[in-house]
Amino acid sequence: MFTRRQILTTAAATPLVGAPAIAKAQSWFAGYPFALGVTSGDPAPDGFVIWTKLAPKPFEPHGGMPMVPLPVKWEVAGDDRFKIIVASGEATARPELGHSVHVEVAGLQPDRPYWYRFSLGSDQSARGRARTLPLASASPAALKFGVAGCQNYEDGLFTAFRHLAREEDIAFVYHYGDFIYEYKQRGPDYDKDSLPVDQVRHHIGQDCFDVGDYRLRYAQYLSDYDLQAARAQHTWFPTFDDHEVENNWVGDFDWKDVPAEVFRLRRQAGLQVWYEYMPVRAAMLPRNGIITNAYREARFGDLLSIDFLDTRSFRSDQPCDDGFKPYCPGIGDSKAQVISAEEESWLLRNLARKQTSWNCIAQQVMMMSLDRRRYDDEKEKIYNLDSWAGYDVPRDRLLARMRGLTNVVVLTGDEHQNFAGLLESQGKPVAVEFVSTSISSGGDGSDLRKGSDVMLKNNPELKFVNDQRGYLVCEITPDAWTTHFRVVDQVSVAGGSISTRASMTVARGEPSLQIA
Numbered sequence: 216m217f218t219r220r221q222i223l224t225t226a227a228a229t230p231l232v233g234a235p236a237i238a239k240a241q242s243w244f245a246g247y248p249f250a251l252g253v254t255s256g257d258p259a260p261d262g263f264v265i266w267t268k269l270a271p272k273p274f275e276p277h278g279g280m281p282m283v284p285l286p287v288k289w290e291v292a293g294d295d296r297f298k299i300i301v302a303s304g305e306a307t308a309r310p311e312l313g314h315s316v317h318v319e320v321a322g323l324q325p326d327r328p329y330w331y332r333f334s335l336g337s338d339q340s341a342r343g344r345a346r347t348l349p350l351a352s353a354s355p356a357a358l359k360f361g362v363a364g365c366q367n368y369e370d371g372l373f374t375a376f377r378h379l380a381r382e383e384d385i386a387f388v389y390h391y392g393d394f395i396y397e398y399k400q401r402g403p404d405y406d407k408d409s410l411p412v413d414q415v416r417h418h419i420g421q422d423c424f425d426v427g428d429y430r431l432r433y434a435q436y437l438s439d440y441d442l443q444a445a446r447a448q449h450t451w452f453p454t455f456d457d458h459e460v461e462n463n464w465v466g467d468f469d470w471k472d473v474p475a476e477v478f479r480l481r482r483q484a485g486l487q488v489w490y491e492y493m494p495v496r497a498a499m500l501p502r503n504g505i506i507t508n509a510y511r512e513a514r515f516g517d518l519l520s521i522d523f524l525d526t527r528s529f530r531s532d533q534p535c536d537d538g539f540k541p542y543c544p545g546i547g548d549s550k551a552q553v554i555s556a557e558e559e560s561w562l563l564r565n566l567a568r569k570q571t572s573w574n575c576i577a578q579q580v581m582m583m584s585l586d587r588r589r590y591d592d593e594k595e596k597i598y599n600l601d602s603w604a605g606y607d608v609p610r611d612r613l614l615a616r617m618r619g620l621t622n623v624v625v626l627t628g629d630e631h632q633n634f635a636g637l638l639e640s641q642g643k644p645v646a647v648e649f650v651s652t653s654i655s656s657g658g659d660g661s662d663l664r665k666g667s668d669v670m671l672k673n674n675p676e677l678k679f680v681n682d683q684r685g686y687l688v689c690e691i692t693p694d695a696w697t698t699h700f701r702v703v704d705q706v707s708v709a710g711g712s713i714s715t716r717a718s719m720t721v722a723r724g725e726p727s728l729q730i731a
């Protein structure tokens with residue numbers, strides 16, 4: 216173990232990696248301290264956040280780190296060989312934040328790629344690539360970005376992330392949450408003949424409750440190099456959904472009816488560790504146990520505005536004890552909310568601004584209120600009460616404000632299936648919703664889940680369903696928005712191949728879908 220004095224003395228005496236004296240420098244750790252990789256996020260026209268976390272022994276308590284703050288050097292270059300260093304400095308990795316490093320780099324040029332890396336002693340991180348946004352005053356001709364999330368480690372390999380890493384000209388990736396799943400290793404799955412089969416991989420550790428549990432879980436997920444590749448290659452807008460804390464939590468409520476003041480402690484631990492592992496700005500550090508401003512916006516010139524929602528932290532409890540159920544009066548609760556009052560006024564204000572060709576709402580749970588029946592003999596309509604369908608009044612209020620806007624596209628996750636359809640207000644389409652599947656949650660899947668034909672028949676606004684794993688690539692011009700549903704053929708074994716299952720286009724000016 217190092218004393219603080221020894222560490223700081225060593226740090227002061229250690230030259231930058233790449234300098235001639237490097238051969239003499241010593242690694243301070245028994246393991247490689249950058250084993251969990253690097254990433255970048257929350258880009259602006261003049262910069263972005265670059266991230267790493269020191270963990271020489273990722274699965275040991277505190278990642279094998281001494282409990283002292285350590286100085287980590289960082290560099291941002293204009294070229295991938297680091298010949299032209301445009302920014303550099305030193306950041307402190309603190310034990311309070313699990314020795315994570317979040318650097319908010321500023322002063323860069325808009326709309327271009329940069330490369331970054333970290334070093335400590337003689338150890339150097341992998342190289343990451345990041346991209347700034349164009350200026351708000353710019354008029355980009357086109358934009359391409361990715362949408363991904365829901366990555367249960369036990370359900371499958373992260374092959375889709377490696378394919379996402381290889382997608383070219385991606386400006387950024389929106390992550391809709393479920394970065395981890397909080398469960399301990401579960402019992403067997405069952406194959407099509409109802410025989411028990413093992414999971415593809417196993418979670419280490421118990422159900423996550425405290426900071427140490429969540430840190431270990433993220434460390435396990437980030438030990439996957441497919442995920443590291445996608446994180447290093449692209450710049451992310453991360454958001455969280457339920458599994459960063461607990462299945463289907465909302466506000467102060469968890470599904471086990473734990474007293475609110477007790478549940479808040481678990482939520483605080485989950486959100487702290489989410490912050491530690493995500494390339495987000497210090498403004499999103501949890502305060503008093505909650506992230507008050509996880510909702511935020513980004514502009515891509517005059518082409519696209521995106522409003523990223525937080526549909527968990529301030530939501531009213533799910534009606535009728537949650538689940539997939541027939542209508543109950545709680546769905547019509549006039550006081551219910553999916554997002555906070557502040558978040559709703561911010562969103563409605565942003566939608567009304569009309570400064571960009573497209574308005575995108577990037578959020579977690581499905582906004583279409585679909586009839587979820589999967590069998591012809593089911594009598595009553597079924598609702599997913601953990602989605603906007605469980606909250607009629609705030610849902611109607613938001614959709615009503617989209618009337619007259621002809622450029623709104625909603626991006627969603629959570630469902631572990633691909634969906635595309637129309638959002639309607641008073642029977643008329645007002646926006647298009649694309650629901651992205653999962654990276655691995657749900658396992659291999661198949662083109663259509665049993666009963667999807669019944670769903671398509673019962674919901675005329677629903678235009679497309681698919682039950683394979685993958686992610687979305689959206690390509691946007693001022694006149695058209697095209698979403699490509701990228702799917703992998705398998706996640707249970709390595710080497711799954713990627714293909715485009717469907718491409719759908721929305722013409723600006725009319726909320727409708729053309730399927731290619």
Ligand SMILES: [Fe+2]
Pocket residue numbers: 365366392393458629630631653656
């Ligand atoms: Fe999920």
